[in-house]
Amino acid sequence: MEKVSLTINGINVEVRKGSTLLEAAKKAGIRIPTLCHHPDLVPAGNCRLCVVEQKGAPFLLASCTTKAADGMEIETNTHRVREARRVILELLLAEHNADCISCPASGKCQLQSLAHEYFVQKTDFMNIADKSPIDDSSPSIVKDDSKCIRCLRCVRTCSELMGVSALVSAHKGRYTKVETLLDKPLQYAVCTMCGQCVSRCPTGALVEKNYVNDVWRAISDPEKFVVVQTAPSVRVGLGEMLNMAPGSIVTGKMATALRQLGFDAVLDTNFSADLTIMEEGHELLQRLTKALRDKEKISFPMMTSCCPAWVKFMEHEYPDQLEHISSCKSPQQMLGALIKTYYAQKRGIDPSKIVSVSIMPCTAKKFEASRLEMKSSGYTDVDYVLTTRELGHMIRQSGIWFDELEESTFDSPMGEGTGAAVIFGASGGVMEAALRTVYEVVTGREVPFENLNITPLRGTDGVRAASIRIDKPLPDWSFLEGVEVNVAIAHGLANARKLMDDVEKGLSPYHFIEVMACPNGCIGGGGQPMPTSPEIRRKRTAAIYEADSKLPRRKSHENSEVLALYKDFLTEPLGHRSHELLHTHYTKRDDLP
């Protein structure tokens, strides 16, 4: 590999050819302040805060976009550089509504912390912050243009990672701002509500819609029975909100904290993740049976439906391909429907008194809970959805010393989850969990991988594919003898689009596809702690697989509470009650106003 060597502040550094000055400085142990730069995105060089001085050059160089070259002599801390940064920060503050006390981003706002760092408390420049009203039309995301500094991290996220471009850079000059197409309210935009923009916004211009106070109100209402469920990936993210290192597994402490916050029952979305595998796995087998044994015309691939941002993406972008999506509700909505039916019955609680709260790594889940069809219990199945970040705030507000908490387990029923459910949190996890069950249902044997770890499905590539061959099936499944089941996984909707374009043309070779909207799956969700980076997500992913490997049961069909649910209430996968409570339908959204 070709190398270049240069000096930064007098330190010799050798870096790969093509590296930026910012990367070279990092290697030399020098931090350069940045705002528009993000490790997941193509550098834009917009904010100019990362300027450095090259000996002999008349202009300053933006280190995020300038490539290191042999013999460069770079200084990152000259008077000229510091003054330029200070003036740029003053300019950004002039364009910003620095209402820090009331801002939800205060404390994590990168503009705020850099302004402190450079002693920019006030500026003589005139305030020219945008005056348009806050857009809180979406159930998931709140957009406040007065806080926007036009770094375009959101715009680049939405186009580069998501392939959606719900947010675009509009107008020019002094009128430049981030808008939806035709400046529609977010609710009416082609937005999947994934929240990836939120998790990359350096200020408070994009934040999740906060429902913490509603949840506190429910908890303090003695009439209400407040049930909470927590998604698989929350347990490997929450620690970061509470001063723990990325990748800390806090399942037990989280359960204790939730009880201390005052939730009346602490259930686990992992339970319904296992349930999802039972339903979705059987749906796959049903489709395979119809296609291969009954020779019916069945559309393949089947695609997962756990991710509400992905589902909404399909409804907008591929409205004619909706039959590919599994009819299973997401684990959140399955559990929501069961809490106000099965659980209420079992515990003898009036379901109208139940307030169902879920803790999700996701902002799109807020939207999902608000979908009109999500009322199969007769009530709103999930009343409030909080992100991992909001739960972190609740725990901080409550004064709990999180790291000193005793560990505890979830309540029963619907608190048991297997390893197969935990890995829902990582890209490829749903597929792996499904194969662990489906393969065993069909052959009576475990999947032929060491320790059940289907490693070809794991990893960080945006699109991954694998095949699993079915040999010697049980007599009921003899038509599957020798069949290669082709599966694929995509994360990041821009990657999903690559698979969908083949599906749309009828060229997709796959039987089953898993899609998670967010990079690396739910552990990188739009509701997870900030900041996010490939490195942080790698640690969270490792924690997910570690959590799986430590559980006594690692296959969904071995979840004893799920089996009991079928015995007592649902009778069988894809049965009548399942269809009522656990399955759903989708809406074409290609003709929104």
Place this chain on the structure above:
Amino acid sequence: MSQDAEKSTAKLSKVEKKLNLLKKRAHLIFRNIDCVKLFNRILKKTPDEILATITESGLRGRGGAGFPTGMKWKAALEAPGAVKYVICNADEGEPGTFKDRVILERQPDKIIVGMATCAYVTKATEGYIYMRGEYNFMSKEIKACCEKWNDLFEKKDFPFRVSLRLGSGAYICGEETALIESMSGNRGEPRLRPPFPVSEGFNDMPTVVNNVETLAYVTMIMDDGLDFFKSVAKDDSMGGKVFSVSGDAAIKGVFELPLGMTVQEFVDIFGDGDTKAVQVGGFSGLCVPRKHFATTIIGYRGVQTGGSMILYNSTRSMYLVLKNYLEFFQEESCGQCAPCRIGCQQLLLGIEAMRQGTRPLSHIDKLRELVNVMGVASKCKLGMSLANPFNSITEHFFEEICSKW
């Protein structure tokens, strides 16, 4: 007839004589020649010979930046690429500049021959004239001219075709990378440089972007030969330049003149006798005050210019002049980078506030600090060049900026 008027007529005729002399000296672009014959002659030379001629001529970009044309072509020639492009930058948007329009109207053949020469040298196969949207009224003629030449190229088996593209009105699209973005159907915003268009331009392929006038000069160099071109300028700038003269000028319009004149010589011909300042190079250029007329040379030696010369006499408020510039830039900044987007607005608000008394006069220090940071930290030349007009006007006409007019 009053005595004064008699005097001025006499003076004008003397001035006219001077002007005619200069025009004769640099009469290239608007001289009618047989472009088809010339093109045949060009094809008889080798591309290497032509490149050497252009390089030796010292021809530099006439759009304002002054990049050596030969060097640009050489870079595009050497850059690997399956397809190469030549783009004629006819997005003439600098306020006070209208010379490309006249060249396009009167000498479109020379532009296309210039492009074909470039294509011959760089092995480009596709050419585009990117013309500002406001010049749409010329589209029919330019398209017809393209057709005419495309037919000729086909007949001659010369592998090059040229066509017209129209801009949509953004000033920044005159910047070559923003122009390429606009041509590609994207937002007209400057790209990161490097890579430069000569290695990754339109469709990420090597692309030469040359100004209208530059291409016309290429043609004339091919016609008149090197020596004549080199002899035109009064200093070592090489060649002539087409100027757009406007403002409080006695004679206005488009004139081809030798490079290397002083502003004083220029004002003596074009001024109305009361010129207090000349804005050289459009709004983003330098404002030269009377006391510097004699020592300021117009050319690559002194003040570089795209050709815009705006004259101001003593009836002009330089506050309003600067305000007008800043109002223009706050709208025409592409809005990408913070220094330019916010800086332009703050400069305008700042001088208004000083005038209204809501900021002390010392606020000028803040604004100068700002414009100098814009000068070194902006993403492209638009933000960088604002220091030229702002500093020169506020330095020489500060009392006009802050006092009531």
